[in-house]
Amino acid sequence: MHRRGTRTLAVLAAGSLALTACGEPEASSAPAAPAVAEPIAVTYDGGIYVLDGRTLTVERTIALEGFNRINPAGDDSHIVVSTATGFQVLDAAAGELTDITYPGEKPGHVVRHGERTILFTDGTGEVNSFDPKGLANGKPPGRQYRAAVPHHGVAVELADGTMIVTLGTEESRTGAIALDRSGKEIARNEKCPGVHGEAVARGDVVGLGCEDGVLLFKNGAFVKVQSDLAYSRIGNQAGSDASSVLLGDYKTEPDAELERPGRFSLIDTATDELTVVPLPKGVSYSFRSLNRGPGGEGLILGTDGRMHVVDPATATITRSWPVVAAWQEPIEWQQPRPAMFVRGDLAYVTEPAARKVHQLDLTSGAIVASVTLEAAPNEISGTLASH
Numbered sequence: 382m383h384r385r386g387t388r389t390l391a392v393l394a395a396g397s398l399a400l401t402a403c404g405e406p407e408a409s410s411a412p413a414a415p416a417v418a419e420p421i422a423v424t425y426d427g428g429i430y431v432l433d434g435r436t437l438t439v440e441r442t443i444a445l446e447g448f449n450r451i452n453p454a455g456d457d458s459h460i461v462v463s464t465a466t467g468f469q470v471l472d473a474a475a476g477e478l479t480d481i482t483y484p485g486e487k488p489g490h491v492v493r494h495g496e497r498t499i500l501f502t503d504g505t506g507e508v509n510s511f512d513p514k515g516l517a518n519g520k521p522p523g524r525q526y527r528a529a530v531p532h533h534g535v536a537v538e539l540a541d542g543t544m545i546v547t548l549g550t551e552e553s554r555t556g557a558i559a560l561d562r563s564g565k566e567i568a569r570n571e572k573c574p575g576v577h578g579e580a581v582a583r584g585d586v587v588g589l590g591c592e593d594g595v596l597l598f599k600n601g602a603f604v605k606v607q608s609d610l611a612y613s614r615i616g617n618q619a620g621s622d623a624s625s626v627l628l629g630d631y632k633t634e635p636d637a638e639l640e641r642p643g644r645f646s647l648i649d650t651a652t653d654e655l656t657v658v659p660l661p662k663g664v665s666y667s668f669r670s671l672n673r674g675p676g677g678e679g680l681i682l683g684t685d686g687r688m689h690v691v692d693p694a695t696a697t698i699t700r701s702w703p704v705v706a707a708w709q710e711p712i713e714w715q716q717p718r719p720a721m722f723v724r725g726d727l728a729y730v731t732e733p734a735a736r737k738v739h740q741l742d743l744t745s746g747a748i749v750a751s752v753t754l755e756a757a758p759n760e761i762s763g764t765l766a767s768h
Contacts, residue, residue, distance in 0.1 A: 455513030
């Protein structure tokens with residue numbers, strides 16, 4: 382589909398992507414500039430593409446077998462890759478994997494909040510928290526914690542050193558605890574069945590999804606925001622420092638092989654209220670569809686191929702921009718489907734069916750660049766903006 386203002390960039394052949402020093406004149410002893418500007422990383426079956434974030438030109442292709450996941454490391458150069466053997470840090474600016482690793486079975490959630498990046502390894506229950514600025518000098522010193530029982534969990538560290546860690550086992554997940562800076566438990570709540578996912582709202586308020594609402598941590602205590610339905614799973618959330626309202630999914634079919642929800646949730650962490658909002662008729666989304674814009678606006682990438690912009694204060698969809706062709710969520714969660722990464726006022730959106738990545742201007746709704754890849758993109762992430 383032709384869109385005015387869209388330009389497509391040709392993908393360079395993989396053989397031309399590797400930069401070498403052979404035959405290059407030695408200019409000076411001054412440090413070289415980063416090879417990739419404002420990097421964007423995209424996984425595919427067999428590796429990772431590293432793109433120039435301004436032009437979407439593919440600058441590096443990194444071979445890496447297996448199903449790999451990617452998240453921002455928290456600085457302007459690095460990305461955390463979840464591999465078959467643990468977490469490994471990618472220097473995206475240099476376009477190469479580093480030897481900085483956090484080994485462990487089933488590497489899970491990566492949370493970036495404030496000055497900390499927190500890794501949760503599901504197979505061991507190990508939590509590693511560190512200041513990402515230290516990655517420039519190797520593996521940074523950090524804070525460790527091990528959950529009592531390994532589980533598919535998540536952890537968040539707040540500005541005052543409080544750490545929120547989920548509770549669970551391989552069979553069930555029940556809630557969360559809060560630890561002070563010394564590791565002492567200061568609060569506990571076990572009334573969050575199926576606890577999953579996290580987001581942080583303005584004022585350092587943490588939200589954890591439950592199968593019957595949301596569990597908040599604020600003012601040193603847990604607060605349960607109860608749904609009016611016995612089952613209403615909110616397993617994926619997106620927060621913003623610019624808003625007291627969290628954006629979440631909303632599923633109500635406990636026995637569905639794959640529920641394609643037509644509604645989403647807004648959780649006001651100031652008033653402890655949960656609002657359920659319908660999408661346009663026939664439109665659904667996936668767990669990779671939720672994000673936040675630079676002003677705290679909610680972003681939902683719908684199956685109609687549009688980016689729906691949500692005003693969290695009024696619980697209304699204010700704009701809907703066409704980005705990709707209509708799509709349907711695959712049954713297997715590892716399979717590619719449109720996904721997005723947001724940095725500043727730009728959203729980077731994948732279109733696996735067309736093997737494309739688009740750059741969407743969140744101020745105008747215009748697609749300002751696109752690239753066609755050799756393989757279908759799966760996950761997408763990037764570094765943080767330089768300051």
